[in-house]
Amino acid sequence: MNIKALFKILILLLLMALGIGSCTSNKKAVEVTSQEKKAFEQKEGDTITIANDSLEYDIIIIEPGYNVWLQSIAKPRQYYSQSFLENRNNIYVREWNARVMQPQRYSPNLYELQINYDFNINYGYEVNYQLYNYFIYFQRKYNQRLGPFVPRI
Structure with a gap:
């Protein structure tokens, strides 16, 4: 084997190593506070109904x-704008x-039912606020990532 061929193989191996290295995740688990852990450890079921009566819509x-x-x-209500909540x-x-x-691929115990959310309907602030916060809660509790954003409080 000549030096050019050996050099090409070395470059190819280096590129493959870089490619494999870039595929590994640097995503760290979200740090959960002790107050959150207490909420996550609750055993009694909460039932929350998110509703917009004028649209006959509820979650x-x-x-x-x-x-x-x-x-x-x-975060308290009005911390986020409605457009921010709708986009997220x-x-x-x-x-x-x-x-x-x-x-x-994904646990059916976590992802049981589809959410029928029409992006062209204005569900109002409260529906969007509570749905957004459920997604944040869910991602933090079950260490999931539903988008490119770190689920922060």
């Missing part, structure tokens, strides 16, 4: 600890629904 969330988390840890919910709902359709 029912049955998740132990969510209401405690929402009341004590989530758009991303999260699309990814959520994609995962529901792939039970062989």
Whole structure:
């Protein structure tokens, strides 16, 4: 084998190593506070209904600890604009629904049902606020990532 061929193989191996290295995830688990851990460890089921009566739309969330988390840890109402919430919910709902359709890849125990969220409907602030916060709660509790954003409080 001549030096040119050896050099090409070395370059190819180097590029492959860099490619493999860039495929590994640098995503660290989100740091969860002790107050959040208490909410996540709740055993009794909370049932939250998010509704917009004028649109006849509601979401029912049955998740132990969510209401405690929402009341004590989530950012207060009006912290985010409605357009911010709608944009994030758009991303999260699309990814959520994609995962529901792939039970062989994503746990059907986490992603049970699709969310029927029409991006062209104005559901109002409260629906968007609570849906967004559920996505943040869910991602932090189950160490999931539904989009390119780190789920922060």
